[in-house]
Amino acid sequence: MPASAVVEVDLQGLLPKIATGKVRDLYAVDENTLLFVASDRISAFDVVMQNGIPGKGALLTAMSIYWFKYLKGKIPTLKTHFLWDELPERLITSLDQSLSDALRPRSMQVRRLQxxxxxxxxxxxxxxxxxxxxxxxxxxxxxxxxxxxxxxxxxxxxxxxxxxxxxxxxxxxxxxxxxxxxxxxxxxxxxxxxxxxxxxxxxxxxxxxxxxxxxxxxxxxxxxxxxxxxxxxxxxxxxxxxxxxxxxxxxxxxxxxxxxxxxxKQYLRDWLVSQNLKGKHGVIIPDEVVERTASKYREACELLIGRKC
Ligand SMILES: Nc1ncnc2c1ncn2[C@@H]1O[C@H](COP(=O)(O)OP(=O)(O)OP(=O)(O)O)[C@@H](O)[C@H]1O
Ligand SMILES: [Mg+2]
The missing domain is CATH 3.30.470.20 (ATP-grasp fold, B domain)
Structure with a gap:
């Protein structure tokens, strides 16, 4: 797991950004396709924390992809928005290696839908x-x-x-x-x-x-x-x-x-409540809470998808 959290990604204008959610950033690849990027941001009580959980975006992406494939096997008529876990060619050829290394495990290409x-x-x-x-x-x-x-x-x-x-x-x-x-x-x-x-x-x-x-x-x-x-x-x-x-x-x-x-994120929520920080903006989560939260996410991911997260 990388030491620092990826809370912002800069695609250097290579793809137009169409939305920023609490956790994800959405970019248009073409008319029908989006790049769906899960950052390491974490929100609790509907507020995004100042710092993130290192590796969280990659873990959420790996879990979602696992489930999309698993569910299609169980429910053959199910349609999902998942297309590919690869970055668009344009990014692979233009981005620095370190940036594409950060982006790739956090991204998937999906169908752009209403x-x-x-x-x-x-x-x-x-x-x-x-x-x-x-x-x-x-x-x-x-x-x-x-x-x-x-x-x-x-x-x-x-x-x-x-x-x-x-x-x-x-x-x-x-x-x-x-x-x-x-x-x-x-x-x-x-x-x-x-x-x-x-x-x-x-x-x-x-x-x-x-x-x-x-x-x-x-x-x-x-x-x-x-x-x-x-x-x-x-x-x-x-x-x-x-x-x-x-x-x-x-x-x-x-x-x-x-x-x-x-x-x-129960551990984070409990910490916020104990510090009287529930719902406050700009909160920096201390290392210990970051690590406990990361390890809970990792444990769930590894148990469910059956490999290292
Ligand atoms: N295939 C898709 N096409 C267009 N928009 C999508 C697609 N899949 C998801 N979205 C939208 O992308 C956004 C994902 O970002 P994110 O989950 O960070 O947002 P959020 O809803 O603000 O946060 P939270 O889920 O924590 O409430 C959501 O608004 C979701 O509705
Ligand atoms: Mg959401």
Whole structure:
């Protein structure tokens, strides 16, 4: 793993930048193709930290690519935006070796698509904002659930629990499946997104269980492509510690009713809260927190994809 984090990449104007997310930068390769670059930036409570986690972008990219291939094997009709894990020729020939070495493992080329503006969340276990809502009203995204569930419990069946996709700086809002369908405005597309999300969750959760990981919940995004823009395509990152809650199976039952240990930024979140820095901008994460976070991400990556990350 490199010693320093890659929080900014400079493509020296070789490709036009079309968007900057909290973690990713998107560049146009051509009309139909994007270079999708995962930086080492990390966000917590919707705010990006000043420094990054060395190697995180490469790890997220390796995991997403692993899952795109794995899921296509399990769900042959699934369409994904993934095209190649190579850099475009133009960059390979023009960039310094050190820059292309930093860029290559963090990048993939993907289909450029119209994004459906919802976060397609699937939950197999009750935790986080779903647990808060359930305690308040006995519902999860407006769906009534049996009484007496405890925090971290497995749900009777995985639930599709979408949220709005907020603009930069805003918070995503949990909505009911009916609201999401209205919001998407096309019943067939909405139904397809729900069906695919649940199918992918079930396939991925089974794979994770094999290596001792519980996929508690996860978030997908979908785009529209094809002739008339009516082909539903899985996009973005998939099934990474940034988009999912992964829990060690071994400690799950002994932690029911309280927070589960997890393979994600929990250590960073806990540190931010303890320092009264939750939601503050410009935070520099100390080395120890960087290392603990990096090692959790690495552990999840290696277990899931079955090779060194
Ligand atoms: N194939 C694609 N075509 C066009 N845009 C895409 C495609 N795949 C993903 N995107 C968009 O690229 C962006 C990815 O950047 P990033 O994940 O950093 O953004 P973010 O949504 O601000 O962060 P977070 O996921 O932490 O909320 C998202 O806005 C996503 O909707
Ligand atoms: Mg994102």
């Amino acid at each position: 994004i459906v503006p919802i976060e397609s969340i699937v939950r197999g276990y009750i935790t986080g904002s779903a647990w808060s809502e359930y305690k308040r009203s006995g519902t999860v995204h407006g769906i009534h659930l049996p009484s007496g569930l405890i925090e971290g419990q497995k749900l009777p069946t995985p639930l599709w629990t979408p949220s709005t996709k907020a603009e930069v700086g805003d918070k995503d809002e949990n909505i009911s499946p009916e609201q999401a369908k209205k919001f998407i405005g096309n019943d067939r597309v909405a139904g397809e997104i729900e069906r695919l999300s649940l199918q992918i969750y079930v396939a991925a959760a089974a794979r994770a269980e094999e290596v001792g990981i519980i996929l508690a919940d996860t978030k997908f995004e979908f785009g529209l492509g094809g002739e008339n823009g009516n082909e539903v395509v899985l996009v973005d990152e998939v099934l990474t510690p940034d988009s999912s809650r992964f829990w060690p199976k071994e400690t799950w039952s002994s932690h029911l009713g309280r927070a589960q240990p997890s393979f994600d």
